[in-house]
Amino acid sequence: MFTRMSDIDRMFGAMDLLRNKMGRIFGDFDRSLDYGPGLTLSSSGPRTNLYEDGDTFEIRAEVPGIVKDDLNVSIQGNYLEINGSRSLDTPEGYKIHRAERGTSTFSRSFTLPNDVDAEKVEANLKDGILYLKVPKSEAAKPKQITIR
Amino acid sequence: MKERRDIAKKEEKNIEKTRELRSAIPAVDIYENEDEILLHADMPGVLKEDVAVNIDNGTLSLSGVRKLETKGVLKWEEFNDVEYIRSFSIPQTIETEKVEAELKDGVLKLHLPKSEAAKPKQIEIKAA
CATH class of the missing domain: 1.20.5 (Single alpha-helices involved in coiled-coils or other helix-helix interfaces)
Structure with a gap:
């Protein structure tokens, strides 16, 4: 054969x-990649992206209409958790024609590829997107090795 | 057959296309009271300059482009640059000159006031 x-x-x-x-x-x-409307009534949580840039990770999450007091980020070792809730500013005395956005309480957790330095995390909320800059811990940082 | 061959040749010459902007439908809430119609649309990451609201002949169309700068190696991606597009039919009684729009925390809020003529009127019954 x-x-x-x-x-x-x-x-x-x-x-x-x-x-x-x-x-x-x-x-x-x-x-x-999901091109749907994002955070709606039926979704389980915000969509996220993770980028790795040398010695930092950048995590982005879509959180439209959520103020910073309603967001909670916690890190332990390489475990990251984003909690939050969205309350809608439904105006008083209005008739509702369409309600797609929905109020929700969500929790998403991730295991990052490396241990991170929880002390130096920067979190920014801008235009409905949460930006988290998470530096890697010293042990996990890339090291330059000189060749003798 | 000859024509078909020509088309094939043309495609080969095309330069590589860069990634096209995908379009998405934003989630909206619509409220109404006697004076106005309110529209809230989720557009996370869209800047004020990149939003367009058009009202033409009873059609309201929204468009918002999200352009995010990225740095580093992508580990996972669930959302991307996108154009939020959605159109609505609105009654002709909306006063287009007085429409107000604001963008805050990735939510576009539109106030569409009704014209005086369209507001409900209480009719008083006079005693005979």
Whole structure:
């Protein structure tokens, strides 16, 4: 059936390709871009992005219409939790035609890839987006190694 | 057949497209009382300069573009640069000159006042 070694090689190559493709499919399901309206009645929490820039992580979360007093961020080791609630400023004496935004209480937690320095976290709330700048802890920072 | 081949050739010459801005539908709340209609739309990350509100011939259209600067390597991403677009039919009785809009904490709030003629009137019954 296999006359040459290269046939077997090629077969395994094809299997590897398939495995990579399958891996990517599940990756897409896991955390994929979502272009929906975001924080609504049915969603479980705000959408987040995570960026890694050298010795800091940046976490962004979509929190439209939430004031800073209603947000709570806690960090322990490499575990980060964002809690919050949204109360809508429904005006008095108005008839409601459409209510899609919804009030919600949410909690999202993440395990960051490295331990972080919880003392030096910067949190900013701007235009309905929460920006968290989290520096890595000393032990986890990338180190320059000199070659002798 | 000949024409088809031409089209194929053209596509090959095209330069690579950069990522297009996706559009999304913002979640809205709409309230009404005797004087005005209120519209609240979620547009997180959109700056004031990038919001456009148009009223034309009974159609109100909203557009807000979100452009976020990113730095570093992306680890995961659930939201991205996007254009929020949504249109509504509004009654002709809205006074378009007096429409007010404010953007705060990523929420666009529109006040659409009704014209005097459209306001409900209490009719007094005179004693005969």
